[in-house]
Amino acid sequence: xxxxxxxxxxxxxxxxxxxxxxxxxxxxxxxxxxxxxxxxxxxxxxxxxxxxxxxxxxxxxxxxxxxxxxxxxxxxxxxxxxxxxxxxxxxxxxxxxxxxxxxxxxxxxxxxxxxxxxxxxxxxxxxxxxxxxxxxxxxxxxxxxxxxxxxxxxxxxxxxxxxxxxxxxxxxxxxxxxxxxxxxxxxxxxxxxxxxxxxxxxxxxxxxxxxxxxxxxxxxxxxxxxxxxxxxxxxxxxxxxxxxxxxxxxxxxxxxxxxxxxxxxxxxxxxxxxxxxxxxxxxx
Amino acid sequence: xxxxxxxxxxxxxxxxxxxxxxxxxxxxxxxxxxxxxxxxxxxxxxxxxxxxxxxxxxxxxxxxxxxxxxxxxxxxxxxxxxxxxxxxxxxxxxxxxxxxxxxxxxxxxxxxxxxxxxxxxxxxxxxxxxxxxxxxxxxxxxxxxxxxxxxxxxxxxxxxxxxxxxxxxxxxxxxxxxxxxxxxxxxxxxxxxxxxxxxxxxxxxxxxxxxxxxxxxxxxxxxxxxxxxxxxxxxxxxxxxxxxxxxxxxxxxxxxxxxxxxxxxxxxxxxxxxxxxxxxxxxxxxxxxxxxxxxxxxxxxxxxxxxxx
Numbered sequence: 001x002x003x004x005x006x007x008x009x010x011x012x013x014x015x016x017x018x019x020x021x022x023x024x025x026x027x028x029x030x031x032x033x034x035x036x037x038x039x040x041x042x043x044x045x046x047x048x049x050x051x052x053x054x055x056x057x058x059x060x061x062x063x064x065x066x067x068x069x070x071x072x073x074x075x076x077x078x079x080x081x082x083x084x085x086x087x088x089x090x091x092x093x094x095x096x097x098x099x100x101x102x103x104x105x106x107x108x109x110x111x112x113x114x115x116x117x118x119x120x121x122x123x124x125x126x127x128x129x130x131x132x133x134x135x136x137x138x139x140x141x142x143x144x145x146x147x148x149x150x151x152x153x154x155x156x157x158x159x160x161x162x163x164x165x166x167x168x169x170x171x172x173x174x175x176x177x178x179x180x181x182x183x184x185x186x187x188x189x190x191x192x193x194x195x196x197x198x199x200x201x202x203x204x205x206x207x208x209x210x211x212x213x214x215x216x217x218x219x220x221x222x223x224x225x226x227x228x229x230x231x232x233x234x235x236x237x238x239x240x241x242x243x244x245x246x247x248x249x250x251x252x253x254x255x256x257x258x259x260x261x262x263x264x265x266x267x268x269x270x271x272x273x274x275x276x277x278x279x280x281x282x283x284x
Numbered sequence: 285x286x287x288x289x290x291x292x293x294x295x296x297x298x299x300x301x302x303x304x305x306x307x308x309x310x311x312x313x314x315x316x317x318x319x320x321x322x323x324x325x326x327x328x329x330x331x332x333x334x335x336x337x338x339x340x341x342x343x344x345x346x347x348x349x350x351x352x353x354x355x356x357x358x359x360x361x362x363x364x365x366x367x368x369x370x371x372x373x374x375x376x377x378x379x380x381x382x383x384x385x386x387x388x389x390x391x392x393x394x395x396x397x398x399x400x401x402x403x404x405x406x407x408x409x410x411x412x413x414x415x416x417x418x419x420x421x422x423x424x425x426x427x428x429x430x431x432x433x434x435x436x437x438x439x440x441x442x443x444x445x446x447x448x449x450x451x452x453x454x455x456x457x458x459x460x461x462x463x464x465x466x467x468x469x470x471x472x473x474x475x476x477x478x479x480x481x482x483x484x485x486x487x488x489x490x491x492x493x494x495x496x497x498x499x500x501x502x503x504x505x506x507x508x509x510x511x512x513x514x515x516x517x518x519x520x521x522x523x524x525x526x527x528x529x530x531x532x533x534x535x536x537x538x539x540x541x542x543x544x545x546x547x548x549x550x551x552x553x554x555x556x557x558x559x560x561x562x563x564x565x566x567x568x569x570x571x572x573x574x575x576x577x578x579x580x581x582x583x584x585x586x587x588x589x590x591x592x593x
Contacts, residue, residue, distance in 0.1 A: 067472070093474030100468070108465040111458070118455070119462055124474035127455040175473075 014078075015215040016043040016183055021065060021075035035061035036072070037239035043183075046213040047246075050226045052258070053236030054265070059219045062236065063185045066217065068092040080182040094124025097181030099172050099189040106172030109161025113152065113171065116160050117141050120175035144174060148204065166197025170204055177208055184209065186218040190225075198222075202229070223255045233258075237265055289430055291553035295546030296437035297502055298517065300444055300495030302525070302545040303538065304352075305518025307448075307488035310537065312464040312481060317374035317515050319492045321381030322355040324511035326493025328385040331394040331506035334401055341401045345497045352493020353486040355381060360482030378511075385508055395505040403501045406433045433502070440498070441545075444491065445538045452534055460484050492518070513566045516573055521545040523576040 023036040035058035043049055053059040065072060066079070068089040076085045079095045100106050107116050118132040138156065146153040148170050152163075160168060169189055176184060186205065190198035206229055209216050220226055226233055232246035233253065243261060245253060301323060308316035326348035333344035355377055362373035386392060398404070410432025411417060418425045451457040462470040463480040471477050492514070500506040524547055525531070525540025556562060 088476075090471050090474050090476050093472055096472075098472045100472075105466070105468050106472070108462040108469055110465045111462060115458055116462075118458055119470060119473050119475075122455055122459075122473070127459050127475070129451075129454045129456055132453055132455045132458040 013045050014042040015045040015047075015080055016041065016066065016217075017076075017078040018042075018066075019076045021077065022073045023061065023065065023070065024073060035239045036065060036075075038075070039239070039241060041234075041241065043215060043217070045215055047232055048209050048214075048216045048230040049218070049232045049234060050230040051217055051219045051234045051236060052221075052223075052226055053242075054262075056238075057236040058239040059234075059236045060187055061239075063187050063217060063219055066183065067096055067098055067185055091124075095182040096185060097123070097176030097179075097183070098185045099169065099176050099187070101188040101191050103165035103169045103172070103192055106175070107160045107168050110159055112157045113145070113160050113163075114138060114141060114156040116171070117156075117175060117178065120178045123179050123181075125179075144178075145171075148174065164197070166193050166200060169193060169197070169201050173201065173204060173208065177212070177214065180212065180214070182215065184214045184216040186216065188219050188221060191221060205229075223258050226258060227253055227255050235261060235265075286424075286426070286430070287553050287557060288550060289426060289434055291549040292546060293430070293434040293437050293502065294499075295549035296434065296441045296542075297498045298495055298549065299441045299521065299542040299545035300498065301492050301514055302518045302521030302541045303444060303448060304488045304491035304495065305515060306522045306525075306537070306541045307484060307491070309519060309522055311452075311461055312370075312484055314370040314374075315515060315519065316356075316359065316485065316488060317371065318355055318359045318377045318381075318485070318489055319374075319515040319518060320511040320513070321378035321385070322352040322489040322493045322511070323496035323499075323514045324385045324506070324508060325355055325381050325388070326352045326496035327500035327506035327510060328388040328394070328508075329493075330497040331396065331500050332388050332390070334399050334501075335394055335396060336390075338399070341405060341501070345402060345494070345501070348497030349490050349494040352496070353490035355493070356485040356487070356489030357482055359489070360485040363485070364478035364481055382508065389506060389508065392508040393505055394507075396501065401501040402498065403433065403504070406436050409436075437498070437502075441542050444494075445542055449535050449538050513569065516566070516570050517548075520548055520569055520573050520576070523573060524548055527576070 018039055018041040021036045021039040021041075022034075024032060024034045026032050033056065035056070037058075039058075039062065051059045051062065064070060066077060068084065068087055068091070072085060076083060078084065079092070082095065084092050084095070098106070108119070111119075114133055118137065121137065141156055142153045145156065150167055150170065152167065152171070160171065163171070173186075173189070189205075190201050193201060202225060205218070208214070216230075218230065230250070232250055233243070234241050235243040242265065301319070305316070305319060308314055308319075328348075329351040330341075330344045330348035333339035333347055334341055339347075359373050359377045362368045362376060363370050368376070396403075407429030410428040410430070413432065414428040416428060418427050419431065420426070421431075452461055459470055459475045460480045460483065462473075463475060463477045464484070467477045470480075496511065499510070521544040522541050523544070525542070525544030526537065528543050528547065529536040529540035531537040531540055552560075552565065555568075560568070
């Protein structure tokens with residue numbers, strides 16, 4: 001442990017530390033998948049990490065594993081110095097803020113904007129019998145919502161279900177960061193939006209994450225986003241981290257480079273399948 | 285007049301049942317049939333304590349309410365810890381409660397037989413306050429006792445409604461509403477959704493049992509059959525209430541449920557007055573709820589409907 005710390009100063013102040021994480025779903029059935037095959041990962045405090053990968057590469061599983069929607073089969077997860085490996089999802093919420101792919105997942109549709117934010121303002125804290133809403137909170141809420149420039153500051157008593165996907169996703173992002181999270185998880189949070197709303201939400205993401213130096217993992221399919229945003233890119237493939245690019249190399253990275261790497265992965269995959277077919281022909 | 289006054293009293297008392305059903309049906313979106321058992325459970329516990337034990341009526345009423353909360357907790361545990369379908373969980377607990385209620389009462393019907401109950405207390409209070417056995421209301425003579433009972437039943441409904449309105453505006457209550465509205469979201473915000481569900485069902489069945497306890501004291505007996513069909517009756521109150529107020533907010537929804545309960549009881553009293561066979565009452569209630577559930581979507585057909593999950 002101490003040897004590792006001496007080797008890499010970054011690891012000492014790691015906000016997230018994953019060691020030997022393994023997970024298999026549907027064990028023993030034909031649908032068995034292994035989205036985590038011994039993942040080791042250190043994320044220093046304040047780093048903005050972009051996670052890329054094809055379908056079934058394990059990128060969403062990595063985020064869900066950090067959020068605690070399932071328990072690891074093997075390995076450990078530390079967030080901000082706490083060993084959270086055995087913490088249930090709702091307990092990890094004290095450290096983790098999340099925005100989901102589906103814009104409807106992050107807000108309670110029947111409740112008003114103000115009530116949704118009152119819930120977010122107590123993320124990971126005990127909830128008692130005090131009024132959920134009061135005048136100072138509503139004023140602060142109006143101020144912060146005005147910053148979105150969506151005209152929602154006059155509608156904080158509207159049911160949130162009446163808003164568009166883009167508006168709801170922007171609000172969810174604001175809710176996830178209302179109390180500063182030690183780790184922010186964004187799971188393809190613009191994938192379900194129209195291009196204009198997606199751009200708005202991405203701009204907001206960049207603004208919030210960089211101005212407050214939040215430790216962030218963001219899954220995306222959009223290469224342009226991956227190139228423009230963040231300090232580091234993880235490319236996942238079959239439950240492993242295939243490429244890990246940060247620092248100057250990340251800043252030099254272009255969309256073409258990423259596409260080339262994906263093409264490389266695809267070729268390898270074809271090769272694997274060809275090899276499997278060959279084996280099958282020889283032995284069956 | 286006395287018929288309508290009785291219906292008003294019943295409407296107020298049963299609005300507690302309506303509010304209990306409102307919690308499970310509107311907050312957690314399940315029709316929790318535990319209600320049919322927990323209403324009788326509340327009545328049975330109160331009757332057994334008052335008649336068999338000479339317990340203070342107020343304490344016996346509270347005990348009845350606690351019994352209902354226990355029943356709701358069991359249903360909640362079946363739904364969450366044991367992952368049993370919500371409807372089936374309710375059916376299991378309701379069925380089990382039938383035997384429990386018979387055990388508690390010792391027989392299928394326990395009359396209060398003039399023992400001091402909240403009903404007799406109210407009647408005495410009414411006579412003491414008004415100083416006469418009966419008073420004139422718009423020209424009709426009304427027993428002072430009946431007047432006191434209806435007033436206090438109304439106060440109980442308003443009090444319980446206010447407490448619910450307050451509770452669902454607190455941090456805890458808001459999170460409970462969210463756990464029924466979007467469990468994934470509130471889990472990600474740090475709430476133990478299963479615990480909220482158990483707590484909510486305990487609250488719901490506690491209110492139902494309180495209604496059952498008051499009902500037994502009002503009608504003068506507890507009966508093993510008295511809970512049958514009560515969940516449908518509660519749903520009718522909720523749905524009528526929403527039609528009456530439009531339910532644009534939490535407060536209106538709660539007030540509406542009380543109004544719905546009273547309104548429906550009055551309708552029933554009038555229908556009975558015109559010769560509706562009491563045996564047909566549950567059929568009529570079920571048909572009414574069916575119509576109330578189906579009509580809006582039939583009327584809305586063809587209109588572009590905005591559906592957001």
